[in-house]
Amino acid sequence: MAPGNRKAPQRSVSSESEYSLMEFMADFPDDETCLRWLWTTRYAPDGTHAYCPRCEVETAFHRYETKQQRQSWTCTTCSLHIHPTAGTIFHKSSTALHLWFYAMYLMTSTRCGISAKQLERELGVTYKTAWRMFTLIRNELMGQDDDTTLRGQVEMDEMYVGGKPRLADKAEFAKDPAGRQSAAIRWSHENKTAVFGMVERPGRTWVDGKAKPVRTRPGRIVAHVVPKHPQAAIVRHIDAQVDPDAVVYTDDARIYDRLAKDGFDHRSIAHSEGVYVSGDVHTSTIEGFWSLVKRGISGTHHAVSPKWLQGYLNEYVWRYNHRDDGRAMFLSLILNAARP
Numbered sequence: 001m002a003p004g005n006r007k008a009p010q011r012s013v014s015s016e017s018e019y020s021l022m023e024f025m026a027d028f029p030d031d032e033t034c035l036r037w038l039w040t041t042r043y044a045p046d047g048t049h050a051y052c053p054r055c056e057v058e059t060a061f062h063r064y065e066t067k068q069q070r071q072s073w074t075c076t077t078c079s080l081h082i083h084p085t086a087g088t089i090f091h092k093s094s095t096a097l098h099l100w101f102y103a104m105y106l107m108t109s110t111r112c113g114i115s116a117k118q119l120e121r122e123l124g125v126t127y128k129t130a131w132r133m134f135t136l137i138r139n140e141l142m143g144q145d146d147d148t149t150l151r152g153q154v155e156m157d158e159m160y161v162g163g164k165p166r167l168a169d170k171a172e173f174a175k176d177p178a179g180r181q182s183a184a185i186r187w188s189h190e191n192k193t194a195v196f197g198m199v200e201r202p203g204r205t206w207v208d209g210k211a212k213p214v215r216t217r218p219g220r221i222v223a224h225v226v227p228k229h230p231q232a233a234i235v236r237h238i239d240a241q242v243d244p245d246a247v248v249y250t251d252d253a254r255i256y257d258r259l260a261k262d263g264f265d266h267r268s269i270a271h272s273e274g275v276y277v278s279g280d281v282h283t284s285t286i287e288g289f290w291s292l293v294k295r296g297i298s299g300t301h302h303a304v305s306p307k308w309l310q311g312y313l314n315e316y317v318w319r320y321n322h323r324d325d326g327r328a329m330f331l332s333l334i335l336n337a338a339r340p
């Protein structure tokens with residue numbers, strides 16, 4: 001390999017991140033640059049002309065320094081102020097815009113994301129502030145698109161997140177007439193938060209001369225917190241988001257019995273009998289996603305609030321669904337933040 005040019009570092013091809021920290025710092029070195037980026041992206045592509053809602057035409061805008069250092073541009077015709085952060089999650093935040101951008105950079109530059117604790121250290125903000133930033137970014141910018149329709153081969157599965165049984169609970173399992181294992185499963189269903197997820201398997205095709213199949217479609221994912229007895233909620237998510245012509249893969253849980261009756265081509269794998277893969281009948285795509293999510297929340301051993309968990313899922317789903325964008329995830333995310 002040729003020696004690199006230290007003055008113009010090149011990202012290695014195998015790098016997980018599509019947008020390096022060097023690139024981020026070069027593009028967004030400070031607060032001022034972030035504010036200008038919002039101004040030109042949202043209002044004034046050339047930096048000086050924007051549509052003035054009061055004049056009802058495009059006019060020239062000028063930035064005046066004010067005593068309070070108000071972050072606004074002013075219409076030179078009618079003196080209307082436009083704040084580039086108005087209507088975004090950054091508006092009226094006491095946290096510097098540059099830190100917001102850096103937080104979004106961090107959330108999109110690793111596969112597993114980062115914790116609020118790490119964000120607190122990286123940004124030098126309080127834990128509470130880091131937590132609030134995360135929640136806003138996850139729920140406002142990474143929300144799932146309910147109009148997504150999953151097609152082709154679709155895997156479905158549930159996951160249970162939250163507390164672990166205490167010793168006293170385990171002693172009860174041992175006494176259960178239905179057996180220890182089914183008592184443990186029942187305990188999970190009663191005490192943990194249930195999540196239902198569906199994923200399209202990526203489309204692949206073999207091309208002559210290539211050793212690996214070429215991906216033709218990335219395969220999208222959806223994941224939702226569902227109530228304790230999730231049957232009805234699961235039915236709703238399937239009806240809303242799965243193409244009736246899809247081939248559906250699940251384990252042999254009873255909640256999926258209705259799929260065939262509803263006309264889906266349904267193939268199930270007998271997890272209850274210890275079988276996990278039979279030809280292309282498996283749910284390992286969605287299970288791989290669950291294990292990624294679980295690794296990220298393994299630090300949390302107490303009950304998980306559904307609202308917090310949904311935000312967390314949104315972040316993982318968002319990264320999964322944007323992994324093949326062809327544009328750095330960070331840029332997709334800040335463009336979302338700039339959307340009116």
Ligand SMILES: [Zn+2]
Binds near residue numbers: 052056076078079
């Ligand atoms: Zn005006």
